Amino acid sequence: MAASTQENDSQENMKIGVLALQGDFDAHRRRLEELGAEVVLVKKPQQLDEIDGLVIPGGESGTFLKLLGETGFEKLKQFVRLKPTFGTCAGAILLASEVENPKQRGLGAIDMRIRRNAYGRQLDSSIREGKLLTGLNGSGSPLEMVFIRAPKIERVGKDVEIVAMEGSDPVVVRQGRAMASTFHPELSDDTRVHRVFLDMAHEALLEETRGVFRGGPSLSDELNRPRRKGKDRF
Ligand code: GLN
Numbered sequence: 001m002a003a004s005t006q007e008n009d010s011q012e013n014m015k016i017g018v019l020a021l022q023g024d025f026d027a028h029r030r031r032l033e034e035l036g037a038e039v040v041l042v043k044k045p046q047q048l049d050e051i052d053g054l055v056i057p058g059g060e061s062g063t064f065l066k067l068l069g070e071t072g073f074e075k076l077k078q079f080v081r082l083k084p085t086f087g088t089c090a091g092a093i094l095l096a097s098e099v100e101n102p103k104q105r106g107l108g109a110i111d112m113r114i115r116r117n118a119y120g121r122q123l124d125s126s127i128r129e130g131k132l133l134t135g136l137n138g139s140g141s142p143l144e145m146v147f148i149r150a151p152k153i154e155r156v157g158k159d160v161e162i163v164a165m166e167g168s169d170p171v172v173v174r175q176g177r178a179m180a181s182t183f184h185p186e187l188s189d190d191t192r193v194h195r196v197f198l199d200m201a202h203e204a205l206l207e208e209t210r211g212v213f214r215g216g217p218s219l220s221d222e223l224n225r226p227r228r229k230g231k232d233r234f
Contacts, residue, residue: 013038014052014205016201017040017048017054018054019055019056019091020041021064023090025055031191031194032194053197054085055086061104073107076107084200085177086180086181088180088185089148089181092153092181093114094106095107095178097111097157098112099114100114101116101118110160110174110180112155114182118151118154119150124149126146127147128147128166130167134161145166145183146187147184150182153173153182159176160174163196164193179197179200
């Protein structure tokens with residue numbers, strides 16, 4: 001079909017990074033490749049300069065913070081202000097502006113309060129059916145959701161769009177170029193959530209080519225900022 005060929009063509013030109021410090025990054029890599037993106041496993045901060053979007057996978061958000069270190073955290077914070085980023089579970093926690101249970105810092109890409117391990121021990125892991133509210137052919141349609149020691153989004157700011165709900169909880173949200181999911185879409189066969197993200201990344205690429213993105217300092221200024229010597233590792 002013409003539409004899907006066109007979509008795949010455009011996504012083939014995109015380089016999407018998957019943060020590969022820990023956690024389940026490989027399932028994201030496979031999903032993104034299946035959808036036609038070129039995938040780079042990101043292990044060093046300078047690789048962020050070479051990608052059009054980033055997935056931050058699940059894992060343990062506290063461990064991510066330790067592995068990132070101060071320099072990695074700051075570099076990633078700059079990145080998520082400017083470039084499409086999709087965080088799942090621990091990745092969603094990292095993108096938040098406010099983190100509870102326990103309190104820890106977030107990158108502040110999405111104005112939301114998120115509570116870690118919010119489902120209690122009995123519901124440590126579960127597969128539930130929620131609703132996708134947006135995306136390709138997905139308005140209000142059922143979506144399988146795999147939750148693993150998942151966080152809950154307790155508050156969202158007025159500029160945050162809710163992309164999917166489970167019961168009365170927002171479970172996929174986005175603001176600007178950042179998107180967060182409290183469950184693991186890479187563990188279900190349904191590709192729609194990753195498609196929503198790739199569409200955002202594609203749109204961002206088009207905006208940058210046309211020079212219309214005004215979300216922050218100029219992209220080239222940011223990415224060409226001199227880096228300090230010896231800080232080439234997360
Ligand atoms: N419980 C983890 C945390 O708080 C997230 C779990 C996951 O990513 N599956 O960071």
